[in-house]
Amino acid sequence: MTWADEATELTRNPTHPFRRTRQKYIPPSLRQTYKSNGVTNLNSTRPPSFNFSTESAPSFNSSFNSHQHRGSSPPLGRGRGCGRGRNSYGAASNPSQNATSYNIKFEQLELKQDDDSTDNNNVNAINFDAYEDIPVEASGSEIPEPVTSFDEIDLGEALNRNIKRCKYVKPTPVQRHAIPIAVAGRDLMACAQTGSGKTAAFCFPIICGILRDRFKQVRTGGGGFRVAYPTALILSPTRELSCQIHEEATKFAYKTGLKVAVAYGGAPIAEQFRNLEKGVDILVATPGRLMDMIQRAGVSLKMIKYLALDEADRMLDMGFEQQIRKIVEQMGMPPPGSRQTMLFSATFPDDIQRLASDFLSNYIFLTVGKVGSSTDLIAQRVELVQDMDKRSHLMNLLCAQKTIGQPALTLVFVETKRGADALEHWLCMNGLPAIAIHGDKVQRERERALKSFKSGMTPILVATDVASRGLDIPCVAHVINFDMPKGIDVYVHRIGRTGRAGNSGLATAFFSDKNLPLAKPLVDLMQEAKQEVPSWLSKYAENSFGDSGRASRYGRSKFGGSDFRTSLQSWGDNYHRPRTNGDENSVIDSYDPASSEVGYATPAPGSTEYYATAYADYHALADVDSYATSSREYGYGHESIVASGWD
Numbered sequence: 001m002t003w004a005d006e007a008t009e010l011t012r013n014p015t016h017p018f019r020r021t022r023q024k025y026i027p028p029s030l031r032q033t034y035k036s037n038g039v040t041n042l043n044s045t046r047p048p049s050f051n052f053s054t055e056s057a058p059s060f061n062s063s064f065n066s067h068q069h070r071g072s073s074p075p076l077g078r079g080r081g082c083g084r085g086r087n088s089y090g091a092a093s094n095p096s097q098n099a100t101s102y103n104i105k106f107e108q109l110e111l112k113q114d115d116d117s118t119d120n121n122n123v124n125a126i127n128f129d130a131y132e133d134i135p136v137e138a139s140g141s142e143i144p145e146p147v148t149s150f151d152e153i154d155l156g157e158a159l160n161r162n163i164k165r166c167k168y169v170k171p172t173p174v175q176r177h178a179i180p181i182a183v184a185g186r187d188l189m190a191c192a193q194t195g196s197g198k199t200a201a202f203c204f205p206i207i208c209g210i211l212r213d214r215f216k217q218v219r220t221g222g223g224g225f226r227v228a229y230p231t232a233l234i235l236s237p238t239r240e241l242s243c244q245i246h247e248e249a250t251k252f253a254y255k256t257g258l259k260v261a262v263a264y265g266g267a268p269i270a271e272q273f274r275n276l277e278k279g280v281d282i283l284v285a286t287p288g289r290l291m292d293m294i295q296r297a298g299v300s301l302k303m304i305k306y307l308a309l310d311e312a313d314r315m316l317d318m319g320f321e322q323q324i325r326k327i328v329e330q331m332g333m334p335p336p337g338s339r340q341t342m343l344f345s346a347t348f349p350d351d352i353q354r355l356a357s358d359f360l361s362n363y364i365f366l367t368v369g370k371v372g373s374s375t376d377l378i379a380q381r382v383e384l385v386q387d388m389d390k391r392s393h394l395m396n397l398l399c400a401q402k403t404i405g406q407p408a409l410t411l412v413f414v415e416t417k418r419g420a421d422a423l424e425h426w427l428c429m430n431g432l433p434a435i436a437i438h439g440d441k442v443q444r445e446r447e448r449a450l451k452s453f454k455s456g457m458t459p460i461l462v463a464t465d466v467a468s469r470g471l472d473i474p475c476v477a478h479v480i481n482f483d484m485p486k487g488i489d490v491y492v493h494r495i496g497r498t499g500r501a502g503n504s505g506l507a508t509a510f511f512s513d514k515n516l517p518l519a520k521p522l523v524d525l526m527q528e529a530k531q532e533v534p535s536w537l538s539k540y541a542e543n544s545f546g547d548s549g550r551a552s553r554y555g556r557s558k559f560g561g562s563d564f565r566t567s568l569q570s571w572g573d574n575y576h577r578p579r580t581n582g583d584e585n586s587v588i589d590s591y592d593p594a595s596s597e598v599g600y601a602t603p604a605p606g607s608t609e610y611y612a613t614a615y616a617d618y619h620a621l622a623d624v625d626s627y628a629t630s631s632r633e634y635g636y637g638h639e640s641i642v643a644s645g646w647d
C-alpha cells in the first residue's frame with residue numbers, strides 16, 4: 001500500500017486498525033436512540049432540539065479512551081480546538097520534513113509492469129466519466145492540439161515515471177488541453193472547475209521545461225552569502241495551499257534531480273533560507289514571505305523562466321494586486337515574452353483578466369467546463385435560515401449525517417475569524433468534534449487543525465475563506481456555507497472543496513435575507529449546474545434584479561467564462577477557436593424550468609430526515625464511521641472580526 005493510499009484508507013476504512021479502537025461518537029441528543037451496535041432506527045430519531053441558554057456542556061471523559069491504544073495519555077485540550085491535545089499525529093509538520101518523508105515513501109512505490117496499463121480502474125479514484133461531455137473553449141493564435149494521453153506529450157522519462165507512480169493514468173480535461181499549450185512554451189490563462197487537476201496542469205510543463213533546459217540554479221551572490229535563483233516560481237494565496245502545491249510538485253519532480261522548495265509566512269524564515277541555500281529549481285511561495293526573502297537578498301527572480309499563479313484571480317484581487325505586481329514587475333523578473341507565464345483558477349472575472357493580461361504575452365485563454373461550477377457533481381442545497389436559527393439548523397444537519405451512520409468530513413464556512421472560534425466552541429460544547437482554522441491562528445495551530453481534520457480525528461472543520469481555495473482534502477463529503485460569502489466566486493471555490501476529481505459531493509448553504517444580492521448569481525449558478533432551485537430563492541432572485549449595482553457586482557457576467565479580449569475587439573478568424581469536444585450538445589444548456597419545478601418533495605426541507613436522505617446520496621466519498629469527541633476549556637481571546645483569506 002502506498003503512502004497516499006494509506007492516508008486515504010485511514011480516513012475511509014472504518015475497520016482500519018488505527019480507527020478501530022476509537023469510541024463511536026454519538027451526539028448527545030441521539031444517545032437514547034443509539035443501540036449498542038451503533039445501528040440507529042432513523043424513524044425513531046427525532047431532530048434534536050437545543051436550548052442554547054440552558055443546555056450544559058456534555059462531558060466526555062470516556063471519549064479519550066481512543067488514545068490509550070497508542071500509549072499516550074491525552075491531556076484534556078486546554079486552549080482552542082477540540083482536536084488539540086488529542087492529535088496523536090505529532091507536532092505541526094515542517095514542510096521540508098514532509099517533503100523528505102514523502103520522498104522516502106514515494107521511493108518505496110515500485111513501478112510494476114502493469115503500471116503502464118491505461119486501465120481506468122487504476123486511476124487514482126478519479127471519475128473520468130464525469131468529464132466526458134465537458135465543454136472546452138480556447139482562444140488565441142496557433143493553439144496547440146489537445147492530447148488524449150500523457151504519452152502523446154514528450155514529458156521526459158523521469159516525469160512519466162512519476163505520473164505513473166501517482167497513478168495518473170490519463171489526463172483530466174484541463175490537463176489534456178493545458179499541458180500541450182504550456183509545453184509548447186505558450187503563455188496561458190486557464191479557467192477550469194475546482195478539483196479538476198489544475199496543479200498538475202502547470203507543474204508538469206514546468207518540470208518538463210526545466211529538465212529540457214537544465215539551468216544552473218544556485219549562484220553565489222554578493223557579500224559572501226548564497227542567493228537562490230529559482231527557475232520557476234509558483235505563487236499561491238495561502239500558506240496551506242503553498243504547502244500542498246509543494247508536496248505535489250515534490251512528488252512530480254521525484255528523482256528528476258530538480259529541487260522544489262516552499263516559502264510561506266508564519267514559519268521560521270531562517271529555516272526556509274537554509275533550504276533555499278541548498279539550491280532551488282522550483283520555488284512555491286506566498287507573496288508576503290517571498291517579498292521578504294527578496295528584500296533580504298536571499299532570493300533573486302532574475303533567472304525565472306516559468307511563472308505560475310494558482311488561484312490567479314484571488315492573487316490579483318483588490319488589495320493584493322499591488323504586491324503581486326511588485327513581485328512580477330519590479331523585482332528583477334524577466335518581462336513577459338522572456339519568461340513563460342501561466343495563470344490558473346476556477347473563476348476569472350473580466351476585470352481581473354484585464355489586469356492579468358499585463359503579465360502575459362500572446363497568451364491562450366482556455367476554459368474547461370462551465371466556468372465557476374462543478375456542474376452536477378456537487379449537489380447544492382440552499383436553505384432559508386435566519387441568523388438566529390443557524391446554529392440549531394447546523395446541529396440538525398450534523399446530527400442527521402450521523403444518524404445514517406455515515407459521518408464524514410464536513411467543512412463549515414463562516415465569514416469571520418471570531419465567528420469561526422465561536423462556532424467551534426459551540427459545537428464542541430454540544431458534543432460535536434469540531435476545530436477551527438483561520439488567519440488569526442498561529443501557523444502551528446492552523447497546521448494542526450488541518451491535519452486533525454484530514455485524518456478524520458476532528459471531522460468538522462470550521463473555516464474562514466483561508467480554506468476556501470485550492471485545498472485538496474480527500475473525503476470532504478459536505479460543505480456547509482453557514483455564512484454565505486459576499487461574492488459568488490467565493491461560493492464556487494468553497495463548495496469546490498467537495499466533489500473533487502470527478503467524485504460527488506454535497507453543499508448546503510444557509511441563505512438569509514441579508515444575502516439578497518447573492519440570490520441572482522446563485523440561481524444562475526445552480527441552474528447551470530442543473531440543480532433544483534427552491535422557489536423562494538427564485539423569487540428572491542427576481543426581486544434582487546432591481547438592485548442592479550450590487551446584483552451585477554456579484555453577478556454571473558463577472559464570472560469570467562469567456563476571454564475578455566473577444567469583447568474588446570473582433571479578432572481574426574485564426575484567433576478565436578472554440579472547442580466543444582466535437583459535440584455541440586455537450587455544452588450544458590440553459591436550465592429547464594419544467595424539470596426543476598422546486599419540490600424538495602418529502603421529507604420537508606430542513607428536517608433531519610431531509611438531510612439524512614440528501615446526505616445519503618452524497619456520502620460516498622467518505623466512510624468514516626467513528627471518531628472521538630471531547631469537550632475542552634476554551635481560550636477565547638480574539639477580538640478581530642476581519643474576514644481572513646490572505647497570507
Ligand SMILES: Nc1ncnc2c1ncn2[C@@H]1O[C@H](COP(=O)(O)OP(=O)(O)OP(=O)(O)O)[C@@H](O)[C@H]1O
Pocket residue numbers: 123124126167168169170171172175192193194195196197198199200345346469470471472496497500501
Ligand atoms: N490525471 C489525473 N489522474 C488522477 N487523479 C488526478 C489527475 N489529475 C489530478 N488528479 C487528482 O485530482 C485531485 C484534484 O486536483 P487539484 O487539486 O490539482 O485540482 P484543482 O483543479 O487545482 O482544484 P482547485 O480549483 O480546488 O484548486 C487531486 O487529488 C489530484 O491528485
